[in-house]
Amino acid sequence: MSCSAEAEGPEGILTVTVTELLSYEAALAEYDPVMGLEVHVELGTKTKMFCGCSTELGAEPNSQTCPTCLGLPGSLPVVNAIGVESAVKIGLALNCEIAEWCRFARKNYFYPDMPKNFQTSQYDEPIAFNGYLDVQLEDGEVFRVEIERAHMEEDTGKSTHIGGATGRIHGASHSLLDYNRAGIPLIEIVTKPIEGAGERAPEVAKAYVAELRELIRALGVSEARMDKGQMRCDVNLSLMPKGSSTFGTRSETKNVNSLRSVERAARFEIQRHAAVLESGGTIVQETRHFHEDDGTTTSGRIKDNAEDYRYFPEPDLVPVAPARAWVEELRATLPELPRVRRNRLREEWGVSEVEMQAILNAGAVDPIVATVEAGADAASARKWWMGELARNANEQGVSLEELPITPSDVARVSALVAAGDLNDKLARQVIEGVLAGEGTPDEVVEKRGLKVVSDDGALGTAVDEAIAGNAAIADKIRGGKVAAVGALVGAVMKATRGQADAAKVKDLILEKLGVSEG
Numbered sequence: 001m002s003c004s005a006e007a008e009g010p011e012g013i014l015t016v017t018v019t020e021l022l023s024y025e026a027a028l029a030e031y032d033p034v035m036g037l038e039v040h041v042e043l044g045t046k047t048k049m050f051c052g053c054s055t056e057l058g059a060e061p062n063s064q065t066c067p068t069c070l071g072l073p074g075s076l077p078v079v080n081a082i083g084v085e086s087a088v089k090i091g092l093a094l095n096c097e098i099a100e101w102c103r104f105a106r107k108n109y110f111y112p113d114m115p116k117n118f119q120t121s122q123y124d125e126p127i128a129f130n131g132y133l134d135v136q137l138e139d140g141e142v143f144r145v146e147i148e149r150a151h152m153e154e155d156t157g158k159s160t161h162i163g164g165a166t167g168r169i170h171g172a173s174h175s176l177l178d179y180n181r182a183g184i185p186l187i188e189i190v191t192k193p194i195e196g197a198g199e200r201a202p203e204v205a206k207a208y209v210a211e212l213r214e215l216i217r218a219l220g221v222s223e224a225r226m227d228k229g230q231m232r233c234d235v236n237l238s239l240m241p242k243g244s245s246t247f248g249t250r251s252e253t254k255n256v257n258s259l260r261s262v263e264r265a266a267r268f269e270i271q272r273h274a275a276v277l278e279s280g281g282t283i284v285q286e287t288r289h290f291h292e293d294d295g296t297t298t299s300g301r302i303k304d305n306a307e308d309y310r311y312f313p314e315p316d317l318v319p320v321a322p323a324r325a326w327v328e329e330l331r332a333t334l335p336e337l338p339r340v341r342r343n344r345l346r347e348e349w350g351v352s353e354v355e356m357q358a359i360l361n362a363g364a365v366d367p368i369v370a371t372v373e374a375g376a377d378a379a380s381a382r383k384w385w386m387g388e389l390a391r392n393a394n395e396q397g398v399s400l401e402e403l404p405i406t407p408s409d410v411a412r413v414s415a416l417v418a419a420g421d422l423n424d425k426l427a428r429q430v431i432e433g434v435l436a437g438e439g440t441p442d443e444v445v446e447k448r449g450l451k452v453v454s455d456d457g458a459l460g461t462a463v464d465e466a467i468a469g470n471a472a473i474a475d476k477i478r479g480g481k482v483a484a485v486g487a488l489v490g491a492v493m494k495a496t497r498g499q500a501d502a503a504k505v506k507d508l509i510l511e512k513l514g515v516s517e518g
Contacts, residue, residue, distance in 0.1 A: 020275065021274075022278055029242075030241065031270075031277070032239065033266075034195050034247055034248070035191075035194040035201055035204075036190070036193055036194065037205060037208060037233060037234070037236070038233070039231065040233075041186065041188075043082075043086050046082075049154045050069065050077030050080065050154060059180055063180065065180065083152060084127070084322070085330065086185070086219075088127065090189070090219065091127060092327070095132050096131030097128070098127065099127050099129065101125075103122070103313055104152070105120075105121060105313055105314055106314050107119040107309045107311055109308075115157060119153060120154050120314055122153065123311040124311075129147075131150070132146045133208065133215070135210075137204070137207050143207070143208075145191055145204070146191065147189065147190070148191060150190070151190075152185070152186070153186050154183045154185065155186050157178055157179040157180070159176070160178070161174075162174050187221075191208070193247065202264070205235060205262050213259075215338055218338050219334070227257065232256065233262050234254050235253040236250045236252045237250060237253070238250040238283070239270065249283040251269055251284075252288065253269060261290055284299075286299055288300050342360065345365065350378075362386060368385050371384075374411035376414040377418075381411070384414065388428055412440070416441065429450055467488065467513070469491065470487065
């Protein structure tokens with residue numbers, strides 16, 4: 001795989017082309033990766049951060065704007081109280097200190113989707129700072145990621161670039177701007193430099209963003225859907241030569257929008273940086289774009305330093321001073337944190353860490369919990385969500401929670417199996433019917449005629465016919481080869497279209513043949 005890097009020379013930008021990425025193993029043999037992850041979380045408030053415009057998705061472009069979020073002269077912002085409350089909750093859940101006094105700042109830079117030509121953010125006085133989040137890797141190892149800050153800000157508008165091959169501004173003939181998103185509340189969570197992860201750095205990055213997403217959802221402050229842009233990650237990465245304590249020049253891969261892509265972006269940048277350095281090139285501090293199709297990154301723009309943004313205090317907003325009593329009240333409302341909850345559920349369900357990780361990766365924790373709450377036992381709930389339903393979700397390319405079946409439906413299927421009204425084969429058909437929109441589990445059973453045949457008369461007739469039609473097998477069973485009974489059970493199941501109780505059929509066959517299983 002090839003890549004290119006830009007190094008600044010005396011006559012401007014010199015492009016150094018690297019024909020091959022360094023192998024991951026070779027890169028880690030020479031360098032130690034240092035990461036910094038910046039995660040933007042779009043809050044689920046009903047109105048924007050500094051005005052009363054709606055945040056609802058799907059509205060006509062530029063229909064949810066006002067003089068304030070468009071930055072028109074004479075308009076004055078007002079801070080969204082729920083936005084502040086959400087920021088404090090996030091800070092507390094991340095073990096941060098909550099500022100007794102903080103204020104907003106203007107981050108000045110020009111871009112077409114910035115209607116005010118500045119972003120209202122926080123700079124040197126964030127609302128939350130100096131925290132940490134413990135994340136668990138797939139083998140059970142716990143890695144602590146230290147948090148530098150969590151601060152409040154507003155989102156920008158959305159640019160749609162028309163023409164060109166990439167959908168980006170380069171090569172486009174014109175751009176369309178939608179300011180509905182401008183002003184939507186964001187919390188930016190910035191880690192301290194993440195050192196010491198070594199070859200597991202990409203895995204740590206993925207695990208951190210995954211844990212943070214679960215935390216945000218548990219707090220109820222955002223759905224944190226990465227596929228909808230409600231949570232985005234900027235992956236900063238640099239390399240230090242082995243034995244050095246001086247950070248290298250970093251690159252910032254912007255707006256990575258899936259867990260898998262966070263891992264891939266970090267891995268690619270480790271290999272790219274190493275290849276550039278080994279070829280004698282110089283890493284440029286820049287933003288980069290991640291490409292989902294092949295897992296590569298390409299150059300965006302030279303990255304500004306903080307002073308280039310000309311931060312200064314926002315004169316139109318009063319400082320925010322969260323009362324200590326209120327902060328403690330919010331602390332008391334925090335839910336059980338995701339990692340603590342997972343460990344509790346793992347013990348309650350009697351599953352291994354590997355099994356729990358698979359459940360987490362499948363997005364099945366909450367559906368299983370809800371199914372248990374609806375009356376199913378944990379083992380049955382896990383079986384259906386991690387088996388039949390996970391297979392359907394994978395085939396359709398959707399999450400488990402997007403399937404048209406509820407935890408109550410799954411609990412009812414489980415109850416029908418436990419009562420002997422369905423066997424597993426019939427239960428799968430019931431789930432298939434529910435997913436197809438044929439009604440509730442009971443309605444599907446009725447419409448498709450799927451109840452287990454347990455009537456002694458009907459089963460007895462089917463068993464007699466199976467014995468009569470398979471005399472040689474029956475003789476083997478009478479002669480002591482009890483294992484052959486499976487063939488007769490299969491014949492009865494076929495005759496009853498899989499609706500017989502297999503265990504009961506087996507007992508009836510042995511009884512009629514005068515054979516004891518022992």
